[in-house]
Amino acid sequence: xxxxxxxxxxxxPGGLCEGFAxxxxxxxxxxxxxxxIEKDPIAHKxxxxxxxxxxxxxxxxxxxxxxxxxGEISREQLESDPVVIPYVxxxxxxxxxxxxxxxxHSEIDSxxxxxxxxxxxxxxxGGPPCQAYSIVGRSRMRGNNPKEFESDKRHFLYKxxxxxxxxxxxxxxxxxxxxxxLTSQHSGSLIFNRILEDLQLPxxxxxxxxxxxxxxxxxxxxxxxxxxxxxxxxxxxxxxVILFGIRADIAESVPDLVNRPERFSLEQSPxxxxxxxxxxxxxLRSKLSNRYDGMTDSVANWQKALTNGLKVLEKKxxxxxxxxxxxxxxxxxxxxxxxxxxxxxxxSDISMNEPLASWYLxxxxxxxxxxxxxxxxxxxxxxxxxxxxxxxxxxxxxxxSDFPQALLxxxxxxxxxxxxxxxxxxxxxxxxxxxxxxxxxxKDGHYYIHPEPSQCRSLTVREAARLQTFPxxxxxxxxxTQQYHQVGNAVPPLLARKIAEIVLRLLxxxxx
Ligand SMILES: C[S@@+](CC[C@H](N)C(=O)[O-])C[C@H]1O[C@@H](n2cnc3c(N)ncnc32)[C@H](O)[C@@H]1O
Numbered sequence: 101x102x103x104x105x106x107x108x109x110x111x112x113p114g115g116l117c118e119g120f121a122x123x124x125x126x127x128x129x130x131x132x133x134x135x136x137i138e139k140d141p142i143a144h145k146x147x148x149x150x151x152x153x154x155x156x157x158x159x160x161x162x163x164x165x166x167x168x169x170x171g172e173i174s175r176e177q178l179e180s181d182p183v184v185i186p187y188v189x190x191x192x193x194x195x196x197x198x199x200x201x202x203x204x205h206s207e208i209d210s211x212x213x214x215x216x217x218x219x220x221x222x223x224x225x226g227g228p229p230c231q232a233y234s235i236v237g238r239s240r241m242r243g244n245n246p247k248e249f250e251s252d253k254r255h256f257l258y259k260x261x262x263x264x265x266x267x268x269x270x271x272x273x274x275x276x277x278x279x280x281x282l283t284s285q286h287s288g289s290l291i292f293n294r295i296l297e298d299l300q301l302p303x304x305x306x307x308x309x310x311x312x313x314x315x316x317x318x319x320x321x322x323x324x325x326x327x328x329x330x331x332x333x334x335x336x337x338x339x340x341v342i343l344f345g346i347r348a349d350i351a352e353s354v355p356d357l358v359n360r361p362e363r364f365s366l367e368q369s370p371x372x373x374x375x376x377x378x379x380x381x382x383x384l385r386s387k388l389s390n391r392y393d394g395m396t397d398s399v400a401n402w403q404k405a406l407t408n409g410l411k412v413l414e415k416k417x418x419x420x421x422x423x424x425x426x427x428x429x430x431x432x433x434x435x436x437x438x439x440x441x442x443x444x445x446x447x448s449d450i451s452m453n454e455p456l457a458s459w460y461l462x463x464x465x466x467x468x469x470x471x472x473x474x475x476x477x478x479x480x481x482x483x484x485x486x487x488x489x490x491x492x493x494x495x496x497x498x499x500x501s502d503f504p505q506a507l508l509x510x511x512x513x514x515x516x517x518x519x520x521x522x523x524x525x526x527x528x529x530x531x532x533x534x535x536x537x538x539x540x541x542x543k544d545g546h547y548y549i550h551p552e553p554s555q556c557r558s559l560t561v562r563e564a565a566r567l568q569t570f571p572x573x574x575x576x577x578x579x580x581t582q583q584y585h586q587v588g589n590a591v592p593p594l595l596a597r598k599i600a601e602i603v604l605r606l607l608x609x610x611x612x
Contacts, residue, residue: 103132119596134215333369386557
């Protein structure tokens with residue numbers, strides 16, 4: 101073990117640690133994930149699978165791994181494959197399923213102590229959960245029960261992160277969270293100020309400088325901690341707070357932190373758009389849900405649903421711009437070629453342009469996994485057909501006033517606060533980064549309508565994972581809802597890799 105040790109708390113499916121682990125020099129990893137801790141058993145299953153994947157020598161992943169993600173063998177069979185067996189124990193020593201704040205501290209500490217194996221210079225990463233800080237969550241919770249909100253222990257889960265800093269004094273820490281963290285209040289004062297003070301002086305005799313990854317030098321405005329992913333080559337507009345903590349003695353040994361602080365900031369990259377990562381995946385049709393109208397799913401019935409949708413638009417011609425109507429007509433004609441609804445694995449030649457191909461593709465897969473469409477009700481298919489045709493022609497997702505009346509749901513208040521129509525139907529545009537992939541994608545796909553009208557559907561798990569920059573050989577455990585949930589929770593691994601490059605530069609400048 102010779103990479104710089106990394107400990108990941110609140111690890112989710114492992115997006116942040118994947119970025120760190122992906123940095124290699126020759127056949128060695130620059131960082132080595134020694135322990136990652138996650139409380140959700142399904143996300144942990146994903147995490148331990150990826151830990152197994154990484155435990156094989158770089159570039160030497162056994163065939164059994166690919167058989168597993170293609171659904172040809174069970175996890176049990178994978179883990180009892182003679183080539184895999186020697187690596188299984190290590191993967192479970194790395195990925196731990198535990199609830200921070202609930203599980204015994206001594207148990208958590210012993211994992212970390214064993215993982216660090218005496219190393220004094222190491223990196224702590226992770227993001228204490230965000231429900232209590234998130235703007236939506238906040239108003240919802242405060243509305244329901246203000247007292248309960250004030251005493252919600254999730255406000256203080258960062259203390260578990262802080263406790264590990266205090267106990268083990270990492271050289272550097274990287275802490276991710278939602279933007280709401282900057283404005284959330286507790287007992288009348290900003291939680292963020294308290295978090296920042298605690299992180300700067302964790303009470304172990306060390307001081308930490310807390311810097312931004314985007315604004316060089318000392319920070320005067322908390323908004324400077326916000327990273328806008330789309331500025332850094334991520335095909336998704338995702339804005340998150342990421343703090344970069346540096347132990348004072350390390351900082352003192354790096355004069356460039358003062359003289360050339362821009363060396364430790366992310367470099368802007370050209371825009372990467374949704375089409376750059378979605379094109380090249382096998383096109384699919386959606387499934388037809390028989391929940392309300394009793395139409396069973398079949399190619400013919402799906403086609404019929406689309407044709408009915410087109411009839412609605414043709415009838416409301418005056419309310420639909422001509423080119424949108426023509427696009428919808430063309431899409432319905434073309435939709436005949438989309439027969440497949442996908443599956444856990446589709447054998448296919450997957451293509452992509454460089455440099456993205458080197459990050460995403462793995463020819464050993466032999467196709468694509470987790471690329472299966474959801475079922476949609478016929479009335480939603482009509483809206484998808486209109487909305488995606490509109491977006492294709494008008495280069496924006498339609499507003500409420502753009503929808504023909506006949507497509508609007510008549511049984512609910514369109515501006516109802518809990519389900520505003522516009523927040524429920526959104527097309528992802530081909531020529532722009534997507535909107536933020538959040539865990540709500542697991543509930544329904546209306547906010548994530550595929551840009552291609554002839555496919556008339558929401559994004560698959562693999563497409564959401566692509567927008568989150570997970571490599572294609574990253575496999576998410578659980579059922580489809582759980583897979584979407586994990587994808588939406590993660591830090592984009594490619595962004596995490598760019599952050600890891602900065603951390604590495606800093607540690608190397610400090611002579612480590
Ligand atoms: C925002 S996600 C983290 C995403 C992760 N950094 C990544 O890049 O994939 C937060 C995770 O914290 C987990 N979590 C919440 N409370 C926890 C606790 N007390 N102990 C351990 N994990 C917890 C949640 O299950 C969730 O997966």
